[in-house]
Structure formats: C-alpha cells, structure tokens
Amino acid sequence: MSLLTTLQQLRAAETQHAQPLSRLRYLHIADQPLLFLPLNRPGETARPLAVMAGNDPHHPHLFLAPPGDDDHFLTALAEHLHTYIHSFQQATRIRPAKGEHPERREYLDAPQLVVTGTATVDYLRKLGRALRYRPIPDGADPAASVAHLGRWLTFFAERAEYATSSLLLNLTDLLSTHWATGQSMLENAHLAPLMAWILPPDGQTGLQAALAAENPLQHPPDGPTIDPSFETARLTSLFADLKSARGPHRQHHVERLRQTVESYLTPTWELAWDALSALRGMSPIPSTAARWDADIRQFTHHSDRLDADAPPQPKQDNAISAAVNLAELEHAAAALDSRRALEDTFVMAERRTTGEAFSGIVTHTEPDRIIEPQGPKQRAKRRPRLTIHTTDPVRLEINRLLAGPHDPAVHMAVCDIFYTPDGTDIVLEVTTRTGTVNNPNSRSVPAVGTTLLLTTAPEHFRRPQFPDRDQTPWTHAGPDTQAAEEDPA
Numbered sequence: 121m122s123l124l125t126t127l128q129q130l131r132a133a134e135t136q137h138a139q140p141l142s143r144l145r146y147l148h149i150a151d152q153p154l155l156f157l158p159l160n161r162p163g164e165t166a167r168p169l170a171v172m173a174g175n176d177p178h179h180p181h182l183f184l185a186p187p188g189d190d191d192h193f194l195t196a197l198a199e200h201l202h203t204y205i206h207s208f209q210q211a212t213r214i215r216p217a218k219g220e221h222p223e224r225r226e227y228l229d230a231p232q233l234v235v236t237g238t239a240t241v242d243y244l245r246k247l248g249r250a251l252r253y254r255p256i257p258d259g260a261d262p263a264a265s266v267a268h269l270g271r272w273l274t275f276f277a278e279r280a281e282y283a284t285s286s287l288l289l290n291l292t293d294l295l296s297t298h299w300a301t302g303q304s305m306l307e308n309a310h311l312a313p314l315m316a317w318i319l320p321p322d323g324q325t326g327l328q329a330a331l332a333a334e335n336p337l338q339h340p341p342d343g344p345t346i347d348p349s350f351e352t353a354r355l356t357s358l359f360a361d362l363k364s365a366r367g368p369h370r371q372h373h374v375e376r377l378r379q380t381v382e383s384y385l386t387p388t389w390e391l392a393w394d395a396l397s398a399l400r401g402m403s404p405i406p407s408t409a410a411r412w413d414a415d416i417r418q419f420t421h422h423s424d425r426l427d428a429d430a431p432p433q434p435k436q437d438n439a440i441s442a443a444v445n446l447a448e449l450e451h452a453a454a455a456l457d458s459r460r461a462l463e464d465t466f467v468m469a470e471r472r473t474t475g476e477a478f479s480g481i482v483t484h485t486e487p488d489r490i491i492e493p494q495g496p497k498q499r500a501k502r503r504p505r506l507t508i509h510t511t512d513p514v515r516l517e518i519n520r521l522l523a524g525p526h527d528p529a530v531h532m533a534v535c536d537i538f539y540t541p542d543g544t545d546i547v548l549e550v551t552t553r554t555g556t557v558n559n560p561n562s563r564s565v566p567a568v569g570t571t572l573l574l575t576t577a578p579e580h581f582r583r584p585q586f587p588d589r590d591q592t593p594w595t596h597a598g599p600d601t602q603a604a605e606e607d608p609a
Contacts, residue, residue: 123473124466125300133302136325138317142298142466145402146456148286148412150232154204155180155392157236157385158243158344168247169346171197172385175204177393182382186374187362194251198269205231205272206263209423230287230412230419233276236311236342236392237292241280243344244288248273252432268426274433275422283453284411287419291395298402302327312339315391319398342388354380405463411456440592447583455578462528468575475515477575480508480546487565490557502554504565505535508572511543516576522548523577529553530564531577 128139152175161169167190174180181200185193211228215221235241251270256262280288296308301317307330308314316329324332333339336347346355358380361373437445460467461477471477484507491501514537516522522532532548555561566572 122470124470128300129302132300132317132326136302136327137320138299138301138326140298140466141300141470142460142464143402144405144460144464144466145298145399146405146408146411146460146464147289147294148232148404148408148415149289149396149400150229150286153232153234153289153396154201155234155389155396156240156244157342157388157392158240158247159346159381159385160243160344161185161346168193170381170385172382172389173197173200177390180386180389182378182385184374184378184381186377187359194266194269198266199264201269201272202264207231208419226417226420227423228416230416232287232289234289234291234392234396236290236388237309238290239309240342240344241277241288241290244273245277248275248277249435262429263426267432271426271432278433279415279418281449283449283456285415285418286412287415291392291399294399295395298399301330303330311342311388311391311395315395315398319394339387340384342392343385346384350384354384405460407459407463440586444583444586447586451581451583454576455581458523458576458578458581461575462523462525462578468525468573471575472512475513477573478508478510478512478514478544478546479571479573480510480512480543482566482568482570482572483507483509483545485565485568487562488560500557502557502560504550504554506532506548506550506565508546508548508574509540509543510546514544514546516546521551521577521580522574523579524572524574526566526572527553527564528577531579532574 125141128141132139154173154175157172158168159170159172161167168185170185171183172180173183183193183197183200208227208229208231212225213228215224215226217223233244235244248270251266252274254265254267254270256265256267262268276288279285280290292309292311292314295314295318296305299318301308301314303313303317310333312333313330316333317326320326320329336349337353340350341347358373358377362370362377365373434441457467457471461471462468468477472479486505489502489504491503493499516534516537518534518536520534522534523530529552530550531552533551534546535549536547538545538547550564553561553564555564
C-alpha cells in the first residue's frame with residue numbers, strides 16, 4: 121500500500137466519506153453487460169441454489185435449482201448465457217495484416233460478465249471446471265450444451281486473472297481501485313458497505329451508511345455464500361417442506377422458495393447496477409479502447425476454438441504453460457500500471473511516492489551523440505543523452521526504459537544513477553524517435569531547464585523468451601532424452 125493510498129484512507133476515516141484514488145477508469149464498461157449473481161445452497165456440498173442474471177437492470181432472470189432439479193437449472197442457465205454470447209457472434213470485421221500478424225477475422229464486440237466480488241470469480245472457475253467435462257447427449261447441439269457453458273465460464277474466469285481484461289468485471293475490486301474508504305480491505309470486499317461509503321444516501325455520511333449496511337437481513341451478503349441468519353430464519357423450513365412435499369404441494373413450496381431467493385438477491389442486483397453506473401460515469405483513459413480490442417481478439421479466438429471442436433481447457437497446466445501464463449499475467453499487470461500512470465495524474469502521483477516515478481529538471485544534454493557502427497552490416501545510430509536531477513525517491517535500475525506524459529512514444533533508457541547530497545542525478549539515453557544521423561529529430565531531446573515527469577514505459581515489460589519444447593528438460597515436461605534402445609541381439 122502506497123503513501124498516497126494510506127493518506128486517502130485516513131482522509132476518508134476523518135471525513136467519513138470515500139476519497140478518490142483516480143480520476144479516470146482503466147477498464148471498459150460495456151453498453152449491455154450481463155450481471156451474474158450466483159447463490160449456493162447451505163451445507164457442506166455447496167451446490168448451486170440459484171443464479172440471478174441478465175443484461176437489463178429492470179428485468180432480471182432468476183434460475184432456481186430446488187433439490188432434485190439440477191439438470192433443468194443448468195440447461196436453462198446455459199441457454200440464457202449462450203443466447204447472450206451468440207448475440208456478439210453476428211457482426212465481424214477484417215483486421216488487415218500488420219507486421220508478423222496475418223490478416224484475420226474478428227468480432228466487432230464481445231460479451232462482458234459482471235460479478236460482485238472475488239468470491240464469485242472463484243465460484244465461476246469451480247463451476248466451469250465441474251461442467252466443462254460433462255458428456256454431450258447424442259443428438260444435442262454442442263453449442264447449447266451444459267458442457268459449453270462450463271467452457272465459457274472457465275474462459276471468463278481465466279481472463280479475470282489478467283489486470284488488463286474487462287471480459288469479467290469484479291465490482292468490489294474495481295471500485296476499491298478508484299475509491300479509498302475508512303474501512304478495511306476485508307470490509308471493502310462486501311459490495312453493500314463499499315457502495316455505502318462511495319454513494320451514501322442523502323443526509324448520511326459514508327460511515328453511517330456503511331454501519332447500516334452491515335445488517336445482513338436488510339443488506340444480504342453478495343454471495344455466493346448465504347448468510348447464516350437468513351438460512352436459519354427462512355431457508356431451513358422451506359427445504360424441510362420441499363423434502364416431504366409431493367405433486368402440486370411441491371410446486372407450491374418451490375414457488376415459495378423462488379420468492380424467498382428473489383427477495384434475497386434483489387437488493388444486491390440493484391446495488392450492482394448502481395455500482396456500474398458510478399463506474400460508467402468516470403471517463404476512461406485513452407488506452408482503454410485498445411485493451412478492449414485485445415479482449416475482443418481473445419473472445420474471437422475462444423469462439424473459433426469451440427467452433428473447431430477443440431478439447432476443453434485442461435484441469436491443470438503443465439510446467440511450460442504455467443510458466444508462460446504466469447509471465448503474461450505479471451507483465452500485463454506491470455504494463456497496465458505504467459500505462460495508467462502516463463494517463464492518470466492520480467496514479468502518477470502514487471508512483472512517485474514509491475520511487476517508481478519521479479519529477480526532475482534536465483541539467484545537461486548531449487543532443488548530437490552518435491554511436492558508431494560495430495560491424496560491417498551496422499550503421500551509425502543517433503542516441504542522445506541527458507541528465508536529470510530529482511529530489512524524489514528513486515527505485516530504478518540500469519537499462520530500465522522510461523517514458524513521460526509529455527510524449528509516451530519517446531523512450532529513455534537508464535544509463536547511470538548518481539546519488540548526491542541534495543538528490544539524485546539520472547543519466548538517460550533516448551532510444552526512440554531520435555531520427556537518423558542525417559535527419560535528426562531534435563524534439564525528442566528536452567532542453568536544459570525542462571521539468572520532466574517520468575515512469576517506467578509500458579513497453580519495458582515484455583514476456584521473456586521460453587525455450588522450445590524439444591529444448592526443455594524432462595524435469596519441466598520436456599522430451600525424455602534418457603530413453604534407451606534395446607539391444608537387438
């Protein structure tokens with residue numbers, strides 16, 4: 121936790137109102153996201169009891185799984201989710217070839233699932249794993265099967281691990297990124313008190329509204345676990361009646377259960393749409409559109425895999441896949457933090473308190489510095505240098521690429537760092553937009569006396585190169601090179 125975040129939390133506790141941690145939103149909010157609120161049955165088995173879902177705030181769909189009726193529940197839920205997803209698989213566009221990427225077809229837009237918190241993301245991951253290996257009945261449409269529902273839920277849950285992805289929005293996580301409250305992170309994981317701090321009712325402070333929201337009967341937890349007091353007061357007798365009921369009497373009790381669950385989930389349903397409205401009211405940073413385009417490509421790729429009858433996602437990654445996925449997650453998160461800092465002054469200020477960004481004055485420049493060729497096939501390169509003096513704390517290393525809001529496309533590599541009694545001198549080498557020896561670009565080198573604000577360039581974070589499979593040792597799932605041939609004699 122940074123100094124700025126701690127300061128805003130203290131201000132929130134003092135003023136009893138949430139304080140902003142950023143002015144701009146960094147994730148995409150779709151025009152018609154699908155809100156997904158699951159609820160488990162009480163008990164150790166924790167099987168699904170109900171799901172409230174839909175993309176219309178005023179007309180939610182409740183899918184109920186009373187004891188003994190799981191198959192109908194899953195079939196109806198699969199049909200609803202597939203209908204929503206298929207609505208984005210109609211219009212396509214052609215991306216022209218660029219660099220090493222060939223021409224490709226992709227959809228114009230992508231679906232977006234919204235959940236209230238991390239517990240629901242984990243629930244979707246487990247539910248997807250439980251469903252995606254189910255056999256598809258003979259004659260059934262694979263694209264509408266429960267197994268395909270599991271594969272889609274797994275896809276959304278996996279994309280939620282990427283900080284850059286908006287395909288599955290975690291409301292409490294995203295709200296906590298943009299607002300500081302006077303309560304703990306554990307309390308922020310509950311949507312009702314978090315929204316009470318951010319949007320308290322008229323005449324109440326955030327603290328007063330949050331204290332009122334702690335009543336589980338008036339503000340039920342946002343799932344998927346049922347509050348024990350609600351279970352004792354309402355569900356225990358209903359399940360007992362269902363267990364002994366037969367025929368028309370059972371349908372009567374099922375309807376009572378439906379009304380009870382609907383009344384439990386409706387406050388969270390309305391609160392989640394209020395949270396989406398609050399987030400939609402924030403302006404996105406410019407790079408948000410590019411990240412949503414990347415999500416659309418991932419959606420297209422997964423759709424094509426399903427259309428090609430590819431196997432379900434594996435239950436467990438092998439060593440190579442796990443290493444690649446971990447590297448992608450780490451580099452995506454680091455690059456996003458840098459991009460947000462370049463486009464959001466609040467985030468840049470926070471990074472200055474941690475030493476990941478600094479403001480300084482240019483004290484010396486070498487605008488005409490040339491690197492002579494080292495070989496017969498190389499040519500001279502223009503590599504200007506400059507020195508910046510800063511009094512900010514600095515936590516950088518040699519060769520780190522830096523960029524600033526003044527021109528994010530201009531990258532500067534850290535060549536040397538000197539600590540002085542009154543601050544730090546940082547020697548930088550301009551590596552992009554320098555022009556050529558015969559046609560220099562003088563605008564890439566700031567003049568002496570210019571104040572620069574710099575942080576790590578997003579392009580600095582690149583996925584490391586992993587060895588090919590045949591070069592991977594057998595200890596990491598590579599080929600077994602110790603197989604011996606039998607002596608034919």
